Amino acid sequence: AQKVTQAQTEISVVEKEDVTLDCVYETRDTTYYLFWYKQPPSGELVFLIRRNSFDEQNEISGRYSWNFQKSTSSFNFTITASQVVDSAVYFCALSEHFGNEKLTFGTGTRLTIIP
Amino acid sequence: DTGVSQDPRHKITKRGQNVTFRCDPISEHNRLYWYRQTLGQGPEFLTYFQNEAQLEKSRLLSDRFSAERPKGSFSTLEIQRTEQGDSAMYLCASSLETGGYQETQYFGPGTRLLVL
Numbered sequence: 409a410q411k412v413t414q415a416q417t418e419i420s421v422v423e424k425e426d427v428t429l430d431c432v433y434e435t436r437d438t439t440y441y442l443f444w445y446k447q448p449p450s451g452e453l454v455f456l457i458r459r460n461s462f463d464e465q466n467e468i469s470g471r472y473s474w475n476f477q478k479s480t481s482s483f484n485f486t487i488t489a490s491q492v493v494d495s496a497v498y499f500c501a502l503s504e505h506f507g508n509e510k511l512t513f514g515t516g517t518r519l520t521i522i523p
Numbered sequence: 524d525t526g527v528s529q530d531p532r533h534k535i536t537k538r539g540q541n542v543t544f545r546c547d548p549i550s551e552h553n554r555l556y557w558y559r560q561t562l563g564q565g566p567e568f569l570t571y572f573q574n575e576a577q578l579e580k581s582r583l584l585s586d587r588f589s590a591e592r593p594k595g596s597f598s599t600l601e602i603q604r605t606e607q608g609d610s611a612m613y614l615c616a617s618s619l620e621t622g623g624y625q626e627t628q629y630f631g632p633g634t635r636l637l638v639l
Binding site: 450453458509512513514 | 568612614616620631
């Protein structure tokens with residue numbers, strides 16, 4: 409069975425600080441995908457990144473970066489120089505490569521950026 | 524290119540009533556998923572369609588729930604005899620699957636259901 413754990417329920421940081429959101433996953437599949445989604449107060453899940461299990465290269469997109477480590481089954485997300493607009497709930501998710509490819513989500517981390 | 528749309532955005536109903544939600548996926552996306560999200564939790568998979576065929580249903584989907592995707596385009600999710608425990612956000616997502624490779628799932632804004 410697949411499982412995603414986001415141990416940080418809520419995080420608050422002052423604007424311009426860096427913040428890292430943790431994600432640990434469990435799966436028996438050798439091929440799988442990892443995702444991060446952002447859910448602002450409006451409720452819509454916004455796709456941020458998708459990573460397959462064979463690509464452990466870290467990725468940077470503007471102020472966002474992701475660190476994928478298979479050895480520790482982690483896929484952490486860092487926001488550099490945080491802004492108030494980054495305030496949202498962030499979800500990490502996992503899907504198998506074959507079959508229904510449904511997403512298994514963590515419980516989310518609520519990030520509040522204090523101006 | 525328009526995104527996934529859902530209607531209505533909010534629904535308040537009394538216990539025992541039937542409700543129906545609609546999801547319009549991104550055009551040409553052949554896969555459509557329904558998820559349910561309760562307060563403080565991540566979305567949970569309910570069911571999914573490949574074109575018009577419903578290929579899997581979660582055990583979360585009781586007999587009171589039924590989903591359809593006629594003609595492989597929009598989908599409807601109906602809840603009969605609603606219960607207070609059905610109160611949640613119902614999210615729809617779509618993706619494109621080609622030759623065993625699936626693209627990312629994109630989500631709609633959700634339908635927030637409150638059962639009184």
